[in-house]
């Protein structure tokens with residue numbers, strides 16, 4: 001766990017200078033816990049990797065949209081990649097600069113377009129000719145000119161989980177590479193849109209450099225071609241997708257990844273945008289949970305914990321692996337390890353957080369589900385009428401509650417019983 005703020009001090013797992021044991025006492029479980037130092041370091045790593053090149057890091061809000069995280073990043077000067085009107089609201093509320101917001105997504109509604117236009121965002125990443133037409137109508141109605149980048153699908157195999165691969169020609173995302181030039185040229189007929197950029201995003205949790213390079217080369221070829229036809233492309237947005245280490249993966253470092261992209265871009269003078277989500281917040285968070293029951297059957301040993309698939313759906317959805325660490329290591333050695341199925345209380349066999357984990361456990365023990373900062377809380381739900389967990393941001397020896405645990409009342413707040 002190098003460069004991590006999650007470390008054992010004696011037998012206790014700490015986040016920066018606070019033990020998780022103390023956090024559980026103070027805020028209860030299940031609870032998402034983030035390290036401000038790790039978040040800060042991740043952002044600075046991206047930002048400084050670009051050196052002096054004109055660039056904008058646009059944090060992909062969907063990875064974790066907590067206002068405190070958005071606000072922290074906005075104070076560093078970060079931009080934002082949003083995919084809905086709700087995310088736009090969040091970024092604005094968190095103090096984000098509208099001129100650093102790009103709006104992605106394959107299904108923007110007319111109202112979402114209007115909201116983006118009235119906020120005066122930097123750019124709409126448009127994914128089809130039909131969307132371009134709708135955006136033109138929205139801009140026309142509002143008497144605005146919409147800044148547009150076309151999201152092009154470079155048909156590159158990201159070699160990641162099929163559910164989070166987006167850059168193959170079979171995927172729903174982007175404009176087919178071979179049609180991009182034609183659509184760029186035809187965009188002139190829309191009076192209320194202005195072409196400003198070119199963008200792609202080929203998938204998530206990529207652990208190799210090659211697909212990024214291949215996509216970058218294709219985009220640069222297209223960029224040169226468009227400029228050759230007299231179109232001015234002001235920025236190139238290369239999307240997000242850099243993977244993190246969940247278990248044995250060894251994704252490229254941010255530094256090497258950005259350096260490789262910059263080497264491809266060479267002396268071209270476009271501003272470079274990048275949309276990292278997972279690689280900014282993923283490693284900086286964990287899900288803290290408590291063992292409610294140990295259940296030993298003739299076939300399996302189960303640790304039934306108080307977090308579940310509604311809190312962290314990645315294992316159930318993608319069969320994703322998260323390391324699971326004991327918060328207090330059993331030092332006496334009196335308790336022998338067993339191979340546990342770490343599962344939640346939800347009525348689904350898919351409700352697991354980890355399979356076959358070697359742990360020495362007692363009921364009441366705390367566990368840390370690691371690398372849960374991205375696509376954890378943001379994908380959580382109230383399934384089984386479970387209030388969603390609290391979120392805590394640790395800064396040195398301070399633990400700040402950045403989202404209260406949901407109350408039972410708030411679960412039913414918007415529902416109505418018929419008279």
Ligand SMILES: *Cc1c(COP(=O)(O)O)cnc(C)c1O
Nearest residue numbers: 060104204240241275276277278
């Ligand atoms: C999800 C998404 C990202 C972020 O992906 P990560 O894998 O979290 O870096 C960036 N851009 C777009 C368009 C996305 O949909």
